[in-house]
Amino acid sequence: VPVSSRQAFPLPSLPRKQPTVLVVCGPAQNGAIGLVCARHLRIFDYEPTIFYPKRSPDPLYRDFTTQCEKMDIPFLSYLPTEVQLINDAYNAVVDAVLGAEAEAGEGREPCAAILATLKHIRIPIVSLDVPSGWDVEAGSSGGISPEVLVSLAAPKQCARRFLGRQHFVAGRFLPYDVQKKFELNPPEYPGTECVVALRTPR
Amino acid sequence: QEEAQAIDQELFTEYKFSVDQLMELAGLSCATAIAKAYPPSSFTTSQPTVLVVCGPGNNGGDGLVCARHLKMFGYEPTVYYPKRPNKPLFEGLTTQCQKMDIPFLPEFPAEAALIDELYGLVVDAIFGFSFKGAVREPFSSILSTLERITVPIASIDIPSGWDVEKGKADGLQPDMLISLTAPKKAAMHFAGRYHFLGGRFVPAALQEKYALNLPPYPETDCVLQLT
Numbered sequence: 001v002p003v004s005s006r007q008a009f010p011l012p013s014l015p016r017k018q019p020t021v022l023v024v025c026g027p028a029q030n031g032a033i034g035l036v037c038a039r040h041l042r043i044f045d046y047e048p049t050i051f052y053p054k055r056s057p058d059p060l061y062r063d064f065t066t067q068c069e070k071m072d073i074p075f076l077s078y079l080p081t082e083v084q085l086i087n088d089a090y091n092a093v094v095d096a097v098l099g100a101e102a103e104a105g106e107g108r109e110p111c112a113a114i115l116a117t118l119k120h121i122r123i124p125i126v127s128l129d130v131p132s133g134w135d136v137e138a139g140s141s142g143g144i145s146p147e148v149l150v151s152l153a154a155p156k157q158c159a160r161r162f163l164g165r166q167h168f169v170a171g172r173f174l175p176y177d178v179q180k181k182f183e184l185n186p187p188e189y190p191g192t193e194c195v196v197a198l199r200t201p202r
Numbered sequence: 203q204e205e206a207q208a209i210d211q212e213l214f215t216e217y218k219f220s221v222d223q224l225m226e227l228a229g230l231s232c233a234t235a236i237a238k239a240y241p242p243s244s245f246t247t248s249q250p251t252v253l254v255v256c257g258p259g260n261n262g263g264d265g266l267v268c269a270r271h272l273k274m275f276g277y278e279p280t281v282y283y284p285k286r287p288n289k290p291l292f293e294g295l296t297t298q299c300q301k302m303d304i305p306f307l308p309e310f311p312a313e314a315a316l317i318d319e320l321y322g323l324v325v326d327a328i329f330g331f332s333f334k335g336a337v338r339e340p341f342s343s344i345l346s347t348l349e350r351i352t353v354p355i356a357s358i359d360i361p362s363g364w365d366v367e368k369g370k371a372d373g374l375q376p377d378m379l380i381s382l383t384a385p386k387k388a389a390m391h392f393a394g395r396y397h398f399l400g401g402r403f404v405p406a407a408l409q410e411k412y413a414l415n416l417p418p419y420p421e422t423d424c425v426l427q428l429t
Contacts, residue, residue, distance in 0.1 A: 043402060044422055063218040070217045071405045172274055175302045192234045192275055 019046045022090040024079070024114060026097035026132065027054035033128055033152070034096020035064040042071050049090070051076045053110045079113075083120045092124045095146060097132035100156050118144045124165075126150065134158045154184045155198070167198045203366040206331045206386060209404070209412055217405065222291055224403060225260065227424065228382050229267020231400025232358050235380045235425045236268070236325070237275050239396045240354065245322035251278045253321040255310075255344060257328035257362065258285035264358050264382070265327020266295035273302050280321070282307045284340050310340065314350035324348065324355045326376060328362035331386055337363055349374055356380065356396075364388050384414045385428070397428040 023038040025031035031052065038048040050073055055065065069075070080086055086093070095118065097111055115133045118125060124147035125131075131149065134140035139161030147164040153171040169187060172194045179186060189196045213219045242250035254269040256262035262283065269279040281304055286292055300306065311317045317324065326348065328341055337345060345363045348355060354377035355361075361379065364370040369391030377394040382401040389397065399416065402424045409416060419426045 043405075060220070063220065066218040070407075072407070177301075177303075189274075192237045194230075 020090045021046050021048045021092050021094060022076075022086065023048050023050045023094040024097055024118070025050060025052040026099075026111060027056055028099070028101060030096050030099030030101070030128055030130075030132075032056065032058070032061040032064055033099070034094060035061070035068055037094060037096065037128070038073055039064070039068055039071060042068075042073055048094075049074045049076060051079050051114075053079070053114075079117060081113075081117055083117060083122070086117070087122045090123060092126060093118065093121060095125050095127040095132050095144065099129045099132075099152075100136045115144060124148065128152065130156055130158060131162070134161070150195075151198075154182075154186055168195050169198060170195045203331060203386070205412055206366075206383070209383060209408060212408060213404075217408075219403070221260070221263075224401070225263050225291070225295075226267055227403050228358075228401045229264045230271050231382070231398075231402065231424045232264060232268040232325070232327075232356070232380045233271030233275060234423075235396075235398035235400055235427075236272065236323070236356050236378070237277075238425065238427070239356075239378055239398070240323055242276050247320070247322040249278045250276065251280065251321045252323045252325060253311075253317060254279050254281045254325040255328055255348070256281060256283040257330075257341065258287060259330065259332065261327050261330030261333075261358055261360075261362075263292055263295055264330070265325060266292070266299055268325060268327065268358070269304055270295075270299055270302060273299075273304055279325075280305045280307060282310055282344075284310070310344055310347070312347075314347050314352075317347070317351045318353050321353060323353060324351065326355050326357040326362050326374065330359045330382075331366050333360065333362070333366060345374060354378065354394075358382070360386055360388055361392070364391070380425075381428075384412075384416060395429075399426040399428055400424065402426075 021041055023034050025034040038050050041048045050068060052075060097114055125144060126148040127146040128150055129152040130136050131144055131146050133143040135158060137157040139158040148166045149162045149164060150168045150170050151159055153174055172189050187196050187198060252272055254265050256265040269281050272279045281299060283306055356378035357376040358380055359382045360366055361374045361376050363373045367387040369388045378396040379389060379392045379394060380398045380400050381389055383404055402419050
């Protein structure tokens with residue numbers, strides 16, 4: 001999964017002078033994927049900053065944190081509640097707070113406060129796998145509205161409610177027999193790409 | 203060779219990368235480079251069949267990852283893996299390949315002509331940059347056979363059997379070399395058509411520390427074509 005968390009996010013199109021991106025990481029696997037994503041963004045010459053308030057004790061995820069720190073990716077000690085500060089400092093926010101595994105996660109701190117802030121920002125949000133806070137099947141009313149969704153392995157049910165500009169599928173590692181067994185019908189990845197854009201209603 | 207080993211050491215001890223992480227990224231680069239240079243449509247065999255020969259160490263592991271991604275990219279890889287380390291990493295990679303219906307040959311094709319007939323490309327994942335000393339069996343015979351095939355060979359990191367710094371004039375002459383992290387000294391002796399750089403994971407600080415002077419990768423690509 002970490003290999004596939006790179007996203008198609010064109011560098012020249014960013015409005016700010018510095019290609020700054022805020023990566024908000026939750027306490028579980030979705031957050032860990034965010035850490036890996038931040039590292040690759042750095043290699044691609046973006047300037048990611050991470051907010052990772054509740055760190056997993058998992059040694060693999062702790063190593064992901066070390067890799068980011070050693071690559072001079074700053075970790076914020078708090079998330080500004082003033083949304084204008086976020087709008088001004090970053091070009092986009094990567095939402096790696098909660099994934100498909102989260103059930104009651106939305107209600108718990110600090111996720112609830114983070115999501116409350118993210119609901120009001122104006123810059124684009126890129127959600128990893130599931131827009132955080134959405135019910136993984138039913139979607140959400142009143143939750144965050146990401147502009148870009150990157151479904152991992154295959155889109156989740158709630159992706160049908162996604163109304164943003166771009167929907168990608170990433171995570172090109174599912175063996176053919178697993179795809180068949182779960183009737184996933186994933187789209188064809190072009191060439192050697194590890195990301196494929198799906199057509200969105202808009 | 204020492205520098206390459208030093209960089210690896212730092213990646214593992216200072217940056218806390220796991221071997222799994224870097225091997226996955228390395229193997230993916232190899233498959234990607236191969237797909238760019240030898241697209242399935244370019245094969246003269248009826249299916250895009252590839253023989254991946256994996257050695258006993260990390261280079262072999264890179265080969266297993268590469269085989270798996272080649273399968274995902276639509277190729278028909280077959281693996282020959284005679285000496286398998288007793289470690290979970292390699293056992294896992296082998297299982298992943300087997301579960302994806304990638305056949306593992308019980309023995310190496312006896313003749314070069316047989317390889318030429320069955321496969322459109324051979325991936326040399328036998329020895330990498332840590333290789334030192336004499337080549338032991340079964341790899342010595344394997345390399346002799348590979349020296350006589352006419353289908354192209356893509357070597358991972360170092361053409362197997364070459365001295366890591368000086369090369370080997372009468373050794374394997376691969377058509378493609380995928381240098382991982384940075385080209386090794388032996389790459390200066392590489393005379394094939396395609397030289398790619400892969401393993402896009404070296405942090406800027408390390409690149410500077412070792413004065414790697416790597417050219418920039420294009421956009422979000424994980425490989426860079428050098429020639």
